[in-house]
Amino acid sequence: MTDATAHADQAVPATAPQPRRFAVVGTGARARMYTTALVSSHTATARLVALCDTNRTRMAVHNDIVRAHGLDPVPEYPAEAFTDMLRAERVREVVVCTVDRTHADYICAALEAGCDVVTEKPMTADAEGCRRVLDAQRRTGGRVNVAFNYRFNPVHRRVREIVAAGEIGEVGSVHFEWLLDLRHGADYFRRWHREKANSGGLLVHKASHHFDLVNWWIGSAPRTVFAWGDLFFYGEHNGRRRELAADYERAHGAPAAQEDPFALHIADSDDMARLYLAAEHEDGYRRDQNVFGPGITIEDDMSVLVRYASGATLSYHLVAYSPWEGYRVAITGSRGRLELDVTESPHTAPGRTEAAPVRGMPAPKENTTARLLLRRHWQPPEEVEVAVGEGSHGGGDTHLLDTLFGATGLQPRPTHTDGANALLTGLAANESMRTGLPVDVARLLRGRD
Numbered sequence: 001m002t003d004a005t006a007h008a009d010q011a012v013p014a015t016a017p018q019p020r021r022f023a024v025v026g027t028g029a030r031a032r033m034y035t036t037a038l039v040s041s042h043t044a045t046a047r048l049v050a051l052c053d054t055n056r057t058r059m060a061v062h063n064d065i066v067r068a069h070g071l072d073p074v075p076e077y078p079a080e081a082f083t084d085m086l087r088a089e090r091v092r093e094v095v096v097c098t099v100d101r102t103h104a105d106y107i108c109a110a111l112e113a114g115c116d117v118v119t120e121k122p123m124t125a126d127a128e129g130c131r132r133v134l135d136a137q138r139r140t141g142g143r144v145n146v147a148f149n150y151r152f153n154p155v156h157r158r159v160r161e162i163v164a165a166g167e168i169g170e171v172g173s174v175h176f177e178w179l180l181d182l183r184h185g186a187d188y189f190r191r192w193h194r195e196k197a198n199s200g201g202l203l204v205h206k207a208s209h210h211f212d213l214v215n216w217w218i219g220s221a222p223r224t225v226f227a228w229g230d231l232f233f234y235g236e237h238n239g240r241r242r243e244l245a246a247d248y249e250r251a252h253g254a255p256a257a258q259e260d261p262f263a264l265h266i267a268d269s270d271d272m273a274r275l276y277l278a279a280e281h282e283d284g285y286r287r288d289q290n291v292f293g294p295g296i297t298i299e300d301d302m303s304v305l306v307r308y309a310s311g312a313t314l315s316y317h318l319v320a321y322s323p324w325e326g327y328r329v330a331i332t333g334s335r336g337r338l339e340l341d342v343t344e345s346p347h348t349a350p351g352r353t354e355a356a357p358v359r360g361m362p363a364p365k366e367n368t369t370a371r372l373l374l375r376r377h378w379q380p381p382e383e384v385e386v387a388v389g390e391g392s393h394g395g396g397d398t399h400l401l402d403t404l405f406g407a408t409g410l411q412p413r414p415t416h417t418d419g420a421n422a423l424l425t426g427l428a429a430n431e432s433m434r435t436g437l438p439v440d441v442a443r444l445l446r447g448r449d
Contacts, residue, residue: 019047022405023091025082025106026098027051027058029275030120033397034095035062039069042405050089052077053098057279082106086113096120099192100199104129107144108136116143118404122208123419125200127427127444130420137416145404146419148212152399155342155370155386159329160217162338162384167374169335171218174314178210178327181348184362185300185320186262189234189291194298196430201298203229204426207318210327211306212414212422217331220310221421225428226438229299233321239292251288251360252277261350264288264360272358288360304429323348325365336376344368420445 022038024031038048048066051059051074063073077085085091086109094110096103096119104124110117123146124130137144150156163171180188188206193199215221232238239245246263248254257263266272266288276287289295300321306314325345331338344365349356356363372384403413428439 017045019043019045020405021049021090021092022046022095023050023052023085023089023093024048024062024095024097025052025079026096026102026120027053027055027062028097029272031062031095031097032065033401034097034118035065036069037401037405039066039071042401046093046405048074049091050075050077050085052079052082052085054079055279055282055285057282058275061275061279083109083113086110086115091115093118100125100205101129101197104132107133111136111140111142111144114140114142116145118145118147119419120147121212121419122146122200122204122423122426123416124423125198125204127424127447130423130427131445131447133416134420144416144419145413146212146416146422147400147404148209148414148418148422149396149400150209150213151216151396151414152403153388153396154399155340155372155388156213156217156396158372158384158386159331159338159340162374163217163331163333164219167336167376168331168333168338171310171312171331171333173312173332174214174218175330175332176210176214176314176316176327177329178207178316178318179322179325180206180318180320181322181325181345181362182262183348183356183360184325184345185322186234186291186360187264187362188298188320189296189300190264190289190360191287192285194289194296196297199298200423200426201229201430202300202318202320203227203302203304203429204423207302207304207316207426207429208419208422210316210318211425212418214306214314214316215308215418215421215425216414218308218310218312220308220312222306222425222428222441223309224307224438224440225304225425225432227302227304227429227432229302229429229433231296231299232301234291234300235296236292236294245292246290248290249293250286250290252286257290262291262360265358268352268358269361272361299433302429302433304425306425336374336379339373339375340370341373342368342370 053059059076093116096106107117199205246256246260248256251257251263302318304316326343329340368388370386370388372386374382424441428441428444431439
């Protein structure tokens with residue numbers, strides 16, 4: 001064998017793939033999860049190359065995260081330079097964490113620029129935005145993934161496995177009750193989510209998680225929706241008539257807020273103070289508004305009925321002023337019933353606690369418990385062993401990041417179709433609350449023709 005032949009027979013090492021180039025647009029608190037992952041646990045496969053926001057102070061806080069992990073800060077771009085950023089930094093994928101009503105703007109602009117997109121849920125906040133995203137995706141062929149982290153919770157994955165395996169037969173109905181406690185629920189009424197024009201209300205912003213789970217569990221899509229909803233507990237009128245209201249506009253610097261158990265005290269947290277208080281001079285956004293103040297246009301108590309393409313039905317209830325936090329799900333089929341009970345916080349304590357040192361902020365759900373019961377026809381109930389995952393959202397965030405940023409994923413990523421089906425359930429519920437009538441989801445997607 002000649003030297004040349006020997007050289008030709010040697011294995012040539014494959015070139016390692018380059019990390020995918022990501023930009024994050026919208027640098028509030030939720031975006032920190034993505035920024036941190038892109039500069040720490042997932043740098044072998046994904047790289048943060050730019051930040052974009054309307055607020056430079058918040059972008060600087062995120063660049064501090066970059067520096068804390070021993071990397072050079074990434075370029076910061078104002079919102080109006082979003083498409084310039086995509087081109088200049090050779091961005092291939094965009095993470096959208098902006099105010100919900102602007103999601104469609106950034107998703108569509110990224111797709112048109114040839115980028116793929118990861119967007120926080122909901123995919124957007126109105127039907128027109130949904131139509132724009134679906135149209136842009138069809139035209140460009142780009143990928144849109146919606147960050148439905150609850151799909152990645154191991155307890156929820158076990159529910160899907162049991163239903164998909166036919167253990168309870170053909171699904172006839174689902175009952176789903178979700179309770180937000182006096183810390184977590186109240187928080188939606190302090191910030192931009194309190195205005196339906198920004199968030200679509202809790203049936204769009206929060207319940208898109210839950211509607212997506214039901215769609216995924218039963219393998220179907222919504223067809224007809226009917227709903228009721230009220231601002232029953234929060235808001236100026238309710239606070240005053242129940243003598244719950246304290247007389248302040250925002251908690252920071254307000255003596256009347258000091259003893260209010262519903263007030264958020266941002267200054268208790270260095271991180272929140274830097275991300276929000278220090279950034280107010282740029283855009284005037286106040287993170288700590290009074291939950292019993294004026295200007296709230298979303299509901300806090302909602303009931304929804306859904307008919308699916310499969311013929312199954314859903315009865316859903318969301319309340320945002322519960323003394324405890326968790327959820328109950330029952331899926332009833334032709335061969336039995338599956339019942340899930342999850343307690344995330346059995347009791348809501350006011351003020352500072354060891355678990356929640358920031359007054360008003362939700363406590364970490366470190367002691368979440370879950371019980372899954374399979375009841376087959378003619379058989380005694382069987383408790384299914386499930387383990388709540390570590391980390392936020394029952395371990396869902398960790399597994400979501402592995403799927404979005406890692407070399408391989410645990411399961412298929414939720415797509416634009418999944419995002420639309422969850423979003424349209426909430427939008428149809430909003431329309432039903434407005435009109436008092438059932439709403440055809442397909443008609444809503446087509447528009448008012």
